[in-house]
Amino acid sequence: MKEKTKQGFTLIELLAVIVILAVIALIATPLIMNVINDAKKSAARDAGYNVIKAGELAAATAGIENQEPPYHYDQGSNLPMKGTKPTKFTLDIDKEMNTQLRAWMNGFCVVKEYGNETVTIDESKKTENECVKVTYKKYENGTVIYFNPEINKKCSASEYIESNSLNENKSGCMKWYVFNDSEASDTVNVILDHNTTYGVRWSSTDDSSTGGDTVKLKLAEDTTTWNKGLKPRLIDAYEIAEITGNDKFYADERDISWFYFENNSKTDPELSQGQAKYKWLFDYTNNCTDYGCSIADNSTVGYWTSTPISRFPGSAWRVDQNGSLDLNGVNHPGNGGVRPVITIPKSILQ
Secondary structure (H helix, E strand, O other), X not given: OOOOOOOOOOHHHHHHHHHHHHHHHXXXXXXXXXXXXXXXXXXXXXXXXXXXXXXXXXXXHHHHOXXXXXXXXXXXXXXXXXXXXXXXXXXXXXXXXXXXXEEEEOOEEEEEOOOOOOOEEOXXXXXXXXXXXXXXXXXXXXXXXXXXXXXXXXXXXXXXOHHHHOOOOOOOOEEEEEOOOOOOOOEEEEEEOOOOEEEEOOXXXXXXXXXXXXXXXXXXXXXXXXXXXXXXXXXOHHHHHHXXXXXXXXXXXXXXXXXXXXXXXXXXXXOOOOOOOOHHHOOOOOOHHHHOOOOOOOOOOEEEEEEEOOOOOOEEEEEEOOOEEEEEEOOOOOOEEEOOEEEEEHHHHO
């Protein structure tokens, strides 16, 4: 008998199989991709909850250390959290401990609004920059910061001792005051609550064109053990005017521009001890309690700013014991002191 010849698949049969497989792939691929996408979304939401939990813990610790809300955290903050940290986020916590989150994770915009307990995905935000607008916590003028400039670290109120605020102290956990901050800045300027030196000339000559060589040299000496990245400096007279809201101040108008902090005018406010709104600007000066400050120190009558009066070369601006910004002779001994300003990254304070 003749043996039967074995035959393979015909071309039509192969094409049919390929078409069937293609149809299955078309059906299965979106399902698989949806599963993967949902898993990524779930992971992104979980990361959002982890950020919130870490922020709430940090806020509770800050409250114990007498740091008042609101609190702001971002990817530069040292928040200990489980899992993967979002590449970019902002977390804000208000006075009632409500939270608001914006975070970019796994290609998704993770959000949570104040008063809403649920973390969701905002599908309308397709990029990191659309999702997370970089803002930073704004500190109000006069906010107290405890900071040790030698080790470049925040310290707690419990570590601070009042003797560290005495004039001429230059080390340890000291008290500082924030001024002229904004949400756009990732750093904050703070001024010390006392002078590191008193009784120093502004200039080595009667000419203010030296740029305050004497007082700046003393500033450098006083802060030699401080962290170099802090770049200690003197406050500018215009910064003082900005703190008090005096938009009419002009440094070269000697007789017109001097003013009391409390009312931005030449009228003595006649305040009792501790009543001055801007007492933190002239605490620890001679008899300042007669003008509304909280704590007097008879060793100094005030402190120098970095601002000369160019129209009157023998003068520069000084913060005085009576709560005012006034002019003084640059080469007169004992006329002013050194009260340093430093700039601190906000991430260190969180």
